[in-house]
Amino acid sequence: MTRTDLSIQPDILKTERLQRLASLVPPCECMVDVGTDHGWLPIALVKAQVAQRAIASDVLPDPLKSAHKHVRMHNLLEVVDVRLGHGLSTVKPNEAEVATIAGMGLKSILSILHDNPPDTLGIKTLIIQTPQVDNTLRAHFVNELQWHVSHEEIILESQKLYHMLVVHPQQKPDAPHAPTSALDQMISKTLQESQSKEALIALSDWLAFRHNLRINGMKRASSPDENALKEAILQHQALVDFKEKLQGNQD
Numbered sequence: 372m373t374r375t376d377l378s379i380q381p382d383i384l385k386t387e388r389l390q391r392l393a394s395l396v397p398p399c400e401c402m403v404d405v406g407t408d409h410g411w412l413p414i415a416l417v418k419a420q421v422a423q424r425a426i427a428s429d430v431l432p433d434p435l436k437s438a439h440k441h442v443r444m445h446n447l448l449e450v451v452d453v454r455l456g457h458g459l460s461t462v463k464p465n466e467a468e469v470a471t472i473a474g475m476g477l478k479s480i481l482s483i484l485h486d487n488p489p490d491t492l493g494i495k496t497l498i499i500q501t502p503q504v505d506n507t508l509r510a511h512f513v514n515e516l517q518w519h520v521s522h523e524e525i526i527l528e529s530q531k532l533y534h535m536l537v538v539h540p541q542q543k544p545d546a547p548h549a550p551t552s553a554l555d556q557m558i559s560k561t562l563q564e565s566q567s568k569e570a571l572i573a574l575s576d577w578l579a580f581r582h583n584l585r586i587n588g589m590k591r592a593s594s595p596d597e598n599a600l601k602e603a604i605l606q607h608q609a610l611v612d613f614k615e616k617l618q619g620n621q622d
């Protein structure tokens with residue numbers, strides 16, 4: 372269950388990005404925020420009584436100091452535990468039902484999930500928010516880990532894109548991820564069908580830019596992989612066509 376209709380502690384969660392993240396957290400006994408930094412998300416969720424308790428976790432001492440200061444400022448030291456460590460290593464089995472990981476790139480997210488798998492810790496809902504919009508994350512959850520993805524969206528805030536996924540490590544996926552076109556390989560059907568034109572245009576631009584860099588790099592190589600180059604050019608064209616179609620629909 373998600374609560375997209377409420378705004379959660381807007382004096383604490385001041386960006387749309389953090390508001391959206393909070394709105395996807397289901398009511399729970401305990402949640403853990405991995406890479407909490409300032410600690411605002413667990414503080415807001417406990418204050419709003421979405422979570423009865425929370426763990427604010429970070430790998431670096433300085434962010435944790437700031438989280439600790441904010442938790443103390445809100446008189447929540449008894450219900451928000453501040454813990455130092457890598458990823459989910461700070462959580463005991465069956466201690467938290469919900470985990471959030473926000474503000475990290477794909478490599479860090481994948482290493483966190485690999486090193487302390489959330490399904491072995493009893494985590495039922497995992498909410499990811501990353502500035503790297505990449506369909507490989509969804510495919511990894513569905514095809515490799517066989518976890519159910521219940522929600523996917525992109526957020527465009529101050530010209531920056533964020534990818535959000537709500538994943539259930541203890542549930543099987545509805546259907547395998549089987550991209551049928553070059554476009555589907557890069558932007559999931561769910562996103563294509565559910566997101567605003569503005570966000571999809573920004574996403575196509577961003578992906579086309581990255582493809583261009585890759586294509587130029589491959590062309591400069593002494594012996595380019597012709598098949599990979601051909602595929603990248605096809606994908607780039609699919610993004611350009613998709614953007615033109617979206618812009619056409621806007622008129």
Ligand SMILES: C[S@@+](CC[C@H](N)C(=O)[O-])C[C@H]1O[C@@H](n2cnc3c(N)ncnc32)[C@H](O)[C@@H]1O
Pocket residue numbers: 405406407408409428429430431434456457458459472473474475479483
């Ligand atoms: C950009 S901040 C994001 C803060 C907050 N989650 C947000 O979205 O506003 C990333 C935080 O993740 C922490 N971090 C990076 N790698 C981590 C890891 N492997 N385990 C736990 N925290 C990590 C960093 O120390 C930093 O505080």
